[in-house]
Amino acid sequence: MSEPLLEIKNLVTGFETESGLLKAVDGVSFTVPKGTCVGIVGESGCGKSVTAMSIVRLLPQPMGKILDGQILFKGRDLVQARETDMHEIRGQHIGVIFQEPMTALNPVHSIGRQIGESLMLHRGMNAREARDAAIQLLQRVRIPAPEQRVDEFPHQLSGGMRQRVVIAIALACHPELIIADEPTTALDVTVQAQILSLLKDLQAEMGSSSILITHDLGVIAQSCDSVVVMYAGRVVEKAPVRE
């Protein structure tokens, strides 16, 4: 067993609602060993996305709060980390692919600018270098004619291409951990298969680890090393993917 990259211990995340405190995640623990892919499955509303948002501390504010537990990333507890440190972690160490590709992209900026943003911020690239790097990333996620696409806007792309752009943004700074929350749900089956195999290839290429959230056990079987099953805010099963 390789050493853990991410260790979640007894995570409790709640929302302040009008009718009181709702514990959306209630004592979740699991580990992501280095270089592996862990799948999270479970019915709608069981807390998969809230778990993912807790890891990168992007919970809906002001209602969402981590109430208890530890999220150890390379041994360091993200629950206790300062907000400024979280900026760096989100930008460079953990890449997130959110559930809805349309809302993840900004409609008024070109895709080149959106991919290049974190490279300028975290890698100190200038605008020209960031644009060149964006073109390379578009190529990497297999978007045809990247030199032209780089200056286009999200509405000019198909759903599958937009999702590839979201992946390119998440991968821009070569994160050690990629969290993909239903990265293919909005897409048709053929595009879905392409995006999943693309993610898998890129991960192998960069040696990163990942958490893949999905409803689809077929997807888990194909892409993951182990699987966590959640129900009503808790982990009810953990096993290697074969089992």
Ligand SMILES: Nc1ncnc2c1ncn2[C@@H]1O[C@H](COP(=O)(O)OP(=O)(O)OP(=O)(O)O)[C@@H](O)[C@H]1O
């Ligand atoms: N902003 C919010 N305010 C209050 N409750 C919320 C909020 N966001 C999520 N919840 C609640 O937290 C619980 C877990 O939601 P979550 O989004 O993690 O589900 P999920 O497992 O990702 O479901 P799906 O498969 O549909 O994406 C749900 O009961 C949901 O109603």
Ligand SMILES: [Mg+2]
């Ligand atoms: Mg969800």
